[in-house]
Amino acid sequence: MDTTLPIHQNPYDIESIRGDFPILSEKINGHPLAFLDSGASPQKPEAVLQRMEHMYRHEYANVHRGAYTLSQAATDHYENARQTVARYLNAASDEEIIFTRNVTSSINLVAHCYGREFLKSGDEIIITHMEHHANIVPWQLLREAVGIELKVIPIDDAGNLMMDKFEELLSPRTRLVSVTHISNVLGTVLPVKEIIRLAHAHDARVLIDGAQGIMHSRVDVQELDVDFYGFTGHKLYGPSGIGVLYGKRDILNSMPPYEGGGDMIDRVTFEKTTYRETPARFEAGTPAIVEAAGLAAAVEYVESIGIERIAAHEQSLLDYATARLSAIEGLRIYGEAEDKAGVVSFTIEGVHPHDISTIIDSHGVAVRAGHHCAQPLMDRFDLAATARASLGMYNNKSDIDQLVEALEFAKDIFN
Amino acid sequence: MDDMLRELYQEVILDHGKNPRNFRHPEDATCKADGNNPLCGDQLTVYAKVGDDQTIKDVAFEGRGCAISLASASMMTEIASGKSISQVQNLFDLFHKLCTGEEEGMVPDEFADDIEKLRVMSGVRQFPMRVKCATLAWHAIHAAVTGENNASTE
Numbered sequence: 001m002d003t004t005l006p007i008h009q010n011p012y013d014i015e016s017i018r019g020d021f022p023i024l025s026e027k028i029n030g031h032p033l034a035f036l037d038s039g040a041s042p043q044k045p046e047a048v049l050q051r052m053e054h055m056y057r058h059e060y061a062n063v064h065r066g067a068y069t070l071s072q073a074a075t076d077h078y079e080n081a082r083q084t085v086a087r088y089l090n091a092a093s094d095e096e097i098i099f100t101r102n103v104t105s106s107i108n109l110v111a112h113c114y115g116r117e118f119l120k121s122g123d124e125i126i127i128t129h130m131e132h133h134a135n136i137v138p139w140q141l142l143r144e145a146v147g148i149e150l151k152v153i154p155i156d157d158a159g160n161l162m163m164d165k166f167e168e169l170l171s172p173r174t175r176l177v178s179v180t181h182i183s184n185v186l187g188t189v190l191p192v193k194e195i196i197r198l199a200h201a202h203d204a205r206v207l208i209d210g211a212q213g214i215m216h217s218r219v220d221v222q223e224l225d226v227d228f229y230g231f232t233g234h235k236l237y238g239p240s241g242i243g244v245l246y247g248k249r250d251i252l253n254s255m256p257p258y259e260g261g262g263d264m265i266d267r268v269t270f271e272k273t274t275y276r277e278t279p280a281r282f283e284a285g286t287p288a289i290v291e292a293a294g295l296a297a298a299v300e301y302v303e304s305i306g307i308e309r310i311a312a313h314e315q316s317l318l319d320y321a322t323a324r325l326s327a328i329e330g331l332r333i334y335g336e337a338e339d340k341a342g343v344v345s346f347t348i349e350g351v352h353p354h355d356i357s358t359i360i361d362s363h364g365v366a367v368r369a370g371h372h373c374a375q376p377l378m379d380r381f382d383l384a385a386t387a388r389a390s391l392g393m394y395n396n397k398s399d400i401d402q403l404v405e406a407l408e409f410a411k412d413i414f415n
Numbered sequence: 416m417d418d419m420l421r422e423l424y425q426e427v428i429l430d431h432g433k434n435p436r437n438f439r440h441p442e443d444a445t446c447k448a449d450g451n452n453p454l455c456g457d458q459l460t461v462y463a464k465v466g467d468d469q470t471i472k473d474v475a476f477e478g479r480g481c482a483i484s485l486a487s488a489s490m491m492t493e494i495a496s497g498k499s500i501s502q503v504q505n506l507f508d509l510f511h512k513l514c515t516g517e518e519e520g521m522v523p524d525e526f527a528d529d530i531e532k533l534r535v536m537s538g539v540r541q542f543p544m545r546v547k548c549a550t551l552a553w554h555a556i557h558a559a560v561t562g563e564n565n566a567s568t569e
Binding site for chain 1: 417423424454455479480481483542545548
């Protein structure tokens with residue numbers, strides 16, 4: 001651990017961390033905010049807010065264009081952000097970091113540029129039953145375009161991936177395995193390293209949807225030996241509007257461009273255009289400049305605390321939340337995988353999740369209700385919706401206590 | 416805030432939500448439509464039996480949803496039954512305004528009693544995210560009797 005960062009020392013200083021997030025001092029409907037929807041998008045620390053405002057005020061211009069001081073400064077900050085992300089993921093090179101809009105666009109980029117270039121009719125892509133729509137629909141679009149087949153790894157009732165079924169699905173026709181790192185509904189942490197090993201043994205590439213993974217675990221792309229890893233800035237306590245696609249350089253350079261436009265070209269004539277290598281090839285047009293700097297600030301902030309310590313804190317809070325929620329009569333938790341991150345999906349008998357969400361909001365508690373963009377998973381459990389409490393680095397036991405009290409109030413309204 | 420909630424979740428709504436009326440699939444329905452709320456995944460199917468005189472003889476529904484959407488669907492089936500297609504369309508328009516807090520204007524005498532009954536749903540106007548829950552079944556009956564088959568709150 002870097003000992004030059006003095007702010008957050010052992011033990012995990014939850015009060016100090018909470019103090020870094022201005023929004024946590026807001027009152028919602030007269031109550032303190034118990035923000036339990038970090039799985040959708042966590043709140044932002046002062047460091048990110050200040051970094052972005054500072055850049056807009058003092059360092060802003062378009063990147064990769066001007067020969068003047070400000071444009072050079074903005075370009076440096078944008079490219080430094082790429083280096084920060086590369087270092088955080090332990091990528092072999094910052095050229096392996098492509099800035100996108102979000103995980104959805106990261107996955108669509110792979111589906112479009114890798115899928116349409118290298119996959120053909122009869123090739124198979126394997127996903128899991130607990131994917132977010134963002135890791136289902138792009139492959140269905142690819143299926144319509146080139147005729148690939150989509151195979152789905154089943155899960156058991158606790159939400160564990162059935163690895164034996166995965167091995168059965170792997171075949172010489174398997175070209176790509178695209179799976180979530182952590183389920184946004186069940187909290188299941190997938191054995192991604194083993195999945196990657198098995199897929200590679202069958203000469204298949206692997207894409208990991210790291211939307212949830214990035215905020216609850218250490219991601220080392222070289223150690224994983226993953227081919228593509230997508231995540232989004234806003235789920236790592238950074239701004240929305242910027243996502244990341246990590247890809248192995250050789251693979252990326254073998255892929256055609258995604259969007260055409262400025263910045264991605266080598267030379268344009270009306271007869272023929274040549275393209276730059278990665279990452280420029282995949283970043284047409286003016287990128288999310290200040291968001292990149294904000295993402296870098298978010299990465300540095302997370303590093304100053306340590307993702308392992310954040311994960312350990314969330315794990316103990318998950319245990320506390322699970323125990324307290326389980327004690328509520330009529331409440332059922334979905335997702336009891338052996339390896340589980342800070343996400344608790346639940347239903348309460350006789351109270352629909354939307355009604356839960358509306359009612360507990362009146363007590364300052366923010367949770368998500370709905371299908372969580374994972375309708376096939378909802379169907380698996382014969383559900384239309386669940387309520388979901390998801391944890392971030394700043395949550396504490398009081399948040400959970402406030403949730404439990406608010407749920408009792410919701411039950412009271414319905415009884 | 417708690418008062419606004421108690422107004423939204425008042426006894427009549429909770430009762431309709433827990434024990435929805437006409438929650439069935441009539442064999443002799445002449446039309447039906449699915450109502451989807453893609454944001455939350457709630458789904459209702461509304462069935463109607465329309466006579467040759469363009470009068471709705473029977474309305475029923477099935478599906479799942481929150482207390483607000485089930486209660487609204489339940490009340491819709493009671494009110495739409497016996498009405499003409501054009502009357503249902505007028506009622507939908509009035510009900511939509513009631514839910515969003517838009518000026519209803521003069522309520523025609525023929526609908527006065529129905530709108531009075533539906534007014535229990537007006538608490539939803541304090542919760543804009545929930546207006547679509549209240550209007551889902553009305554979108555669906557409108558789609559069913561006008562031959563659309565599918566209604567979405569989007």
